[in-house]
Amino acid sequence: MEAILSRATPMLVPQCGQLQSRGMATLKEIRIRLKSVTNIQKITKSMKMVSAAKYARAERELKPARSYGMGAKAFYEKVEVAQDETKPNHLMVAMSSDRGLCGGIHSAVIKYIKAKMEEEGSSDDTRIIVVGDKGKAILQRTLSKNIIHSFSDYGKRPPIFADAALVANTILDTDFKYDRATLVFNTFKSVISYNTTELPLFSPSAIEGSTKFNLYDSLDEDVLRCYNEFSLASLVMFAMKEGACSEQSSRMTAMDAASKNAGEMIDKLTLTFNRTRQAVITRELIEIISGAAAL
Amino acid sequence: MTAFWRQVGLNYVNYSSICARVVRQVLKEPHKAAAASRDQSLMKSSSWENGKIVKTVGSGAAAEQQ
Numbered sequence: 202m203e204a205i206l207s208r209a210t211p212m213l214v215p216q217c218g219q220l221q222s223r224g225m226a227t228l229k230e231i232r233i234r235l236k237s238v239t240n241i242q243k244i245t246k247s248m249k250m251v252s253a254a255k256y257a258r259a260e261r262e263l264k265p266a267r268s269y270g271m272g273a274k275a276f277y278e279k280v281e282v283a284q285d286e287t288k289p290n291h292l293m294v295a296m297s298s299d300r301g302l303c304g305g306i307h308s309a310v311i312k313y314i315k316a317k318m319e320e321e322g323s324s325d326d327t328r329i330i331v332v333g334d335k336g337k338a339i340l341q342r343t344l345s346k347n348i349i350h351s352f353s354d355y356g357k358r359p360p361i362f363a364d365a366a367l368v369a370n371t372i373l374d375t376d377f378k379y380d381r382a383t384l385v386f387n388t389f390k391s392v393i394s395y396n397t398t399e400l401p402l403f404s405p406s407a408i409e410g411s412t413k414f415n416l417y418d419s420l421d422e423d424v425l426r427c428y429n430e431f432s433l434a435s436l437v438m439f440a441m442k443e444g445a446c447s448e449q450s451s452r453m454t455a456m457d458a459a460s461k462n463a464g465e466m467i468d469k470l471t472l473t474f475n476r477t478r479q480a481v482i483t484r485e486l487i488e489i490i491s492g493a494a495a496l
Numbered sequence: 497m498t499a500f501w502r503q504v505g506l507n508y509v510n511y512s513s514i515c516a517r518v519v520r521q522v523l524k525e526p527h528k529a530a531a532a533s534r535d536q537s538l539m540k541s542s543s544w545e546n547g548k549i550v551k552t553v554g555s556g557a558a559a560e561q562q
Contacts, residue, residue, distance in 0.1 A: 332539075341547075345544075345547030345548075346546060346547045348544045348547070349543065349544055350541065350542065350543055350544060351541075351542050351544065351549070352539045352540065352541050352542070353539070353540045353542070354538050354539050354540045355539050357538075358538075361534045361537065362513075362516075362534070363513065363534065363535065363536055363537035364537045364539055366509045366510075366513050366537070367537045367539055367541060369509050370507070370509055370510065371541065373507055373509070423498060423499070423502075426508070427508040428508075430507050430508035430509050431508050431509065431512065433509075434509050
């Protein structure tokens, strides 16, 4: 929306320069433009209201989801399992959504993945699972060969655990034999800011290989496997909720900025409109007076 | 010994979602409708090969049944 508004401004400038020569036509043009900008502002304002309500809900739902994510993360930290950065086969899971008009939320995630791939220099061995159409659309252009799975119809309503379970199952069942996996998503910080974060995902064998694992009592292979599957789904859920909350807050900010820009444009246009109208009146008066004087 | 549901090819995520569904179904009315809306995922899942979508599976429910 911001792009549309900023693009509209330079088009207006030459018209203003010519308004003395063809006053009537520009007056009509300005009126049309003024009307369309006012309509755009109405739309952005209502979108802001909608996303403000959705954001309030997303933030309320984020708090309980956070404890699941933190719990799963804490286990990995306590057991001191680390990813082997030297192994080539890397699976990345990108959390985006279907909806746009929310600032740089989706491109932040994709940029993070691209930077990571470049840093590792192993673009052939990296595979990507992408959640949401926007992220898919960006990745499709340059990294379509690396995508192994994508999810759409996500982001219209708040994420539920069934969504997370579907993604987790796909990660578990994928044919790609990955050595390490990373979840990339936006962490909600405040209404105006979010951080793009990565979260490592571990396989049961990696956890068993860690040094501190022996400290846990009576943990057999089966329990660990179940726990790992569940914590994977919890982490995906956590990432989804964080992403949804940052998306709504970012959309709110973006729409607020767009409404503000539209407001500025309306002010300028109204000024130009009044000036042009005045010029037309003056010119008509001059024509009448000089006509009367010539009689 | 491995659990019976593991032997039939389910993982813990499948198993727990089936359990959750059963719990949702035994709820009483005002809560049942609210819980039912959280029952199924509407996401579409597509698998890719060589930069092209090769297969798309409708919603989560259809994917689970397969």
